[in-house]
Amino acid sequence: MAAIGPSDIREANALSCLQSLRVADRPLSVTDVAQRTGLSRPTIEAVLADFAARGLVADAPVEGVGAAGGRPARRFGFVAESGLVAGLDAGPREARVVLADLSGRIVAERAIAIDSAVEGDDRFELVASLLDEALRSTGMPRERLRSLGVGASGIVDEAGTITQSTVVPSWSGRAIAAQLAERFGCLTTAENDVKLRAYAEHHFGAAQEAASIVFLHVGTWVTLALTLDREIFHGQHRSAGEVGSRRGMRWSSRTEGSAPVWSTGDGSERIASAVAGDAAARDEVRTFVRDIAPTLATVALTMDPDMVVVGGLLAEGGGVAVEWFREELDDLIALATDFPVSPSPLGARGIVLGALAMAFVQGSEALFGIPGAPIPAVTCPEDQQ
Structure with a gap:
């Protein structure tokens, strides 16, 4: 020691x-x-x-008199606006950014849709311009941005380079952290987007009291991420949780590769219909859950986490599908071990809030002159409405 x-x-x-x-x-x-x-x-x-x-x-301004009739004691106020911290979701179909001051108060948020046909440098420019716009909206000097966290689809190495992306192939090999750091002149850290969703659960979501989770996200793709001791678990090759990368992998009879295929509309529509009591929709979603559950049970038994968190489409509609996951895991696991299963409350902001948390942690010394400063109690945008 x-x-x-x-x-x-x-x-x-x-x-x-x-x-x-x-x-x-x-x-x-x-x-x-x-x-x-x-x-x-x-x-x-x-x-x-x-x-x-x-x-x-x-x-702080001195007012009145002190207890003994003399000049009051000096008082010091925390200058939260002396620095800005950013979380950026450079997603394949949407980009989103949040800016927070040093107290954790969200001061700006922007989001744009991105056409899947936009690739390479053009895609990077769209994402970077979104952060530029958010910075301008604050009315603060650009130099106050001290730390930036960014989430991207694909395998992201320790240096912040996207080494491989099947979702945005033109970004494979892009040193996204270094390029954003050069453009904005601040410390920049990059991470896989789904891993950031899991990380956000520990700070703002369903896993704030948990040390380890298996995080299942169902959206455009079915993906997994793992955490240990409240940190992202990467594994030796930064591929921990990348179950969908196994050749020939099918999560369900209703997926093509890792992409869900619904009988009509999209997943949100089928979940909403299931919640409303539509028998065909309930059967379709329940079958989808039943198909995925064995893989989820295998990962959970391998890792033995504190809890399982389900995000994306299956967390919608009051978590009806999450309850079905609980039932399926209870049937599949022949142990007294009980894995609590909870829906994520973070929705579309999961990645960007995970990126913001990462920016506070990685940028602690740049922000405060101290390593290891706790993440502040971030006031999420919906709390300000």
């Missing part, structure tokens, strides 16, 4: 002060921070001086 040194202690002290200031509903004095953290005044004053130099705190 590594010894704890002075730098570790300084970082821990700074984290305590950061949290106190960031969640406070008013500016705080040194005494206020000391009461919240238990740290000494000299330690707090040193941290505040560093935060002030970084633009993270500022003196």
